[in-house]
Amino acid sequence: MSDGSSLCLPPVRLAAGQFRLPGSKSISNRVLLLAALADGVTHLEGLLDSDDTRVMLDALRTLGVEVDADAPAGRAQVRGCGVFPVKQADLFLGNAGTAFRPLTAALALMGGDYRLSGVPRMHERPIGDLVDALIALGADIRHTGTPGYPPLTLGKGSISAGRPISIKGSVSSQFLTALLMAAPIHTGQQSADLVIEVEGELISKPYILITLNLMSRFGVTVRREGWQRFIIPAGACYRSPGTLTIEGDASTASYFMALGALGGGPLHIQGAGANSIQGDMAFADVVEDMGATVVRHADSVTVSGVRVAEGDRLKAFDRDFNLIPDAAMTAAAMALYADGPCTLRNIASWRVKETDRIDAMHAELEKLGAQVESGSDWLRVHPVDSSAWKAATIKTYDDHRMAMCFSLAAFGPVPVTILDPDCVGKTFPGYFSVFKDLVQA
Helix, strand or coil: CECCCEEEECCCCEEEEEEECCECHHHHHHHHHHHHHCECEEEEECCCCCHHHHHHHHHHHHCCCEEEEEHHHCEEEEECCCCCCCCEEEEECCCCHHHHHHHHHHHHHHCCEEEEECCCCHHHCCCHHHHHHHHHCCCCEEECCCCCCCCEEECCCCCCCCCCEEEECCCCHHHHHHHHHHHHHHHCCCCCCEEEEEECCCCCHHHHHHHHHHHHHCCCCCEEECCCEEEECCCCCCECCCEEECCECHHHHHHHHHHHHHEEEEEEEECCCCCCCCHHHHHHHHHHHCCCEEEECCCEEEEECCEHHHCCCECCCEEECCCCHHHHHHHHHHHHHECCCEEEECCHHHHHCCCCHHHHHHHHHHHCCCCEEECCCEEEECCCCCCCCCCEEECCCCCHHHHHHHHHHHHCCCCEEEECHHHHHHCCCCHHHHHHHHEEC
């Protein structure tokens, strides 16, 4: 039961049923911005209704974009305007990286008098690499707090793309996404290509593929030379595709794939499948390798598995999760029920998310009775014996994924209490209601 600030989940044994995923956060916030920058009116179907998308919607309206949204129905109509008519604004963007980073780049290339800020955690999430790249392009951006971090003040600037823009790829793929999405603001009026070069290894590559796919739907095809060089052609500008349907959120799908794997299933997840453009659908391979049965359809996936509450065990793993860092958190929670230690590697990006997720997962998994080890970019979780489980109160750090991941601890033999369960509103306000409908005590 919940008192608003906490939610006690009793032990559950089974999970089965079907449900439709809410719209993808990654796609929703990208297409909202692309639609605002495009020529024409875009009708969006399946738009996610969550804290992060509301932040983007509010920002676009503040900037003078005409948006008519029916949030509960997942519909919106956006009248694109290319360059935002409002040239002076204070934007509060919460903890929404998918709004803060792309809007920073877009507004920097347009020029104006803008101030961008967020919650305290947003001011601890790095943005210096993106700012440096934009300044090299001629943008006027100043850090008004700690150098390298928000909040930011943006001025007019003088954009010139006579040489390639360089951006580091090792901290967050959102920096490259921001530059790519903003680039046609400049190229639409230019006779020369705009070239973006990535320094070092690019992390979370599937998220860049989402960006490129959506830009293409809005009429801008980016030439990619490996993962180091991206070319936005001269004259490229966005045009509305008319109507665009947003697929279900693949990161959210990971929790329900886990439910099917842990609670027997079958659990049929609708809204994203083999045709998905989201890299996190690869989490189906993870649960399959851990012993679940996965049936893939074009726009859905069905997962059946073991019954860990009855003593069954999943197969342990040692795996590189660089390509699916968000869904990887679900695997860390599933490790509680494995037949040996599970190691998650190449997850340094966890440290600059909504919270330091490596430290947070380490601390909260230990509360449940697990032995946990971690380093700068890895986490190792030892399974909990049936007699070693501890009833625990899980701190969520205002991080939606912490709350949803630790709901999976309900398959243990003792109750688990989730603090601040409403933090799931960032991406899936109805998560715990759906969870309750799919599990059996």
